[in-house]
Amino acid sequence: xxxxxxxxxxxxxxxxxxxxxxxxxxxxxxxxxxxxxxxxxxxxxxxxxxxxxxxxxxxxxxxxxxxxxxxxxxxxxxxxxxxxxxxxxxxxxxxxxxxxxxxxxxxxxxxxxxxxxxxxxxxxxxxxxxxxxxxxxx
Numbered sequence: 001x002x003x004x005x006x007x008x009x010x011x012x013x014x015x016x017x018x019x020x021x022x023x024x025x026x027x028x029x030x031x032x033x034x035x036x037x038x039x040x041x042x043x044x045x046x047x048x049x050x051x052x053x054x055x056x057x058x059x060x061x062x063x064x065x066x067x068x069x070x071x072x073x074x075x076x077x078x079x080x081x082x083x084x085x086x087x088x089x090x091x092x093x094x095x096x097x098x099x100x101x102x103x104x105x106x107x108x109x110x111x112x113x114x115x116x117x118x119x120x121x122x123x124x125x126x127x128x129x130x131x132x133x134x135x136x137x138x
Contacts, residue, residue, distance in 0.1 A: 004079040008050045009035035009120070011068060011127045012085045012094075017105035018124075018133070019094060020114055021057070024101040033114040035082060035123065036100070050083050058094040058103070062087055068130045072123045082123050084131070108133065 012019040012035075021036040023029040038053035040046050047064035054062050065084035072080040087094075094103050104114065116124060127133075 002077055004077050006040040006046055006049075007037060007074060007078050007080050008040055008046050008053065009037040009080050009082045009123060010050055010054055010062070010085045011035060011082050011131070012054070012062065012087070013131075013133075014087055014105060016133075017107050018111060018128075020104050020106055020116075021096065021100040022102040022104075022114075023099060023117070024096075025099055029117060031115070032117045033104075034117045034120045035127075036094075036103075039078070046081060047083060050085060054085065054094075057096075057098045057100065059092055059097050060087055060094045061091040068123075068127045070123065070126045072119055074119050080119065080123055082127050084127075 019036065020033045022031065022033050036054060036057055037050060040049040050064045051062055054060050062085040065086065068082040074080050096103050
């Protein structure tokens with residue numbers, strides 16, 4: 001059995017709001033929402049991958065925080081790990097540059113109003129619980 005490939009997802013919070021990104025590709029995922037992020041490259045630390053992916057996908061500079069406990073299966077051989085992150089002072093506002101066509105900052109009341117990818121739902125739930133983020137449960 002091959003080792004799973006880690007995909008890092010960002011729990012990027014700003015002023016009590018969580019950033020969600022709507023997929024534009026591939027076709028089977030288009031229109032659904034996810035935590036932004038991407039694959040960890042060979043030899044790359046997961047927290048460094050998170051910083052790189054958010055720079056590439058959203059054009060922002062972030063500082064990675066802590067890993068949220070847990071691992072969520074994606075399409076084999078991928079697994080999702082979630083890390084907290086915050087925008088660095090002076091970073092531009094996030095823009096959908098790659099793989100996404102819309103971004104939303106979601107308040108606690110709005111978290112479950114977007115159509116999350118099925119595999120992201122348990123990761124978002126765990127992240128909110130881990131951080132003590134007050135919000136409605138799906």
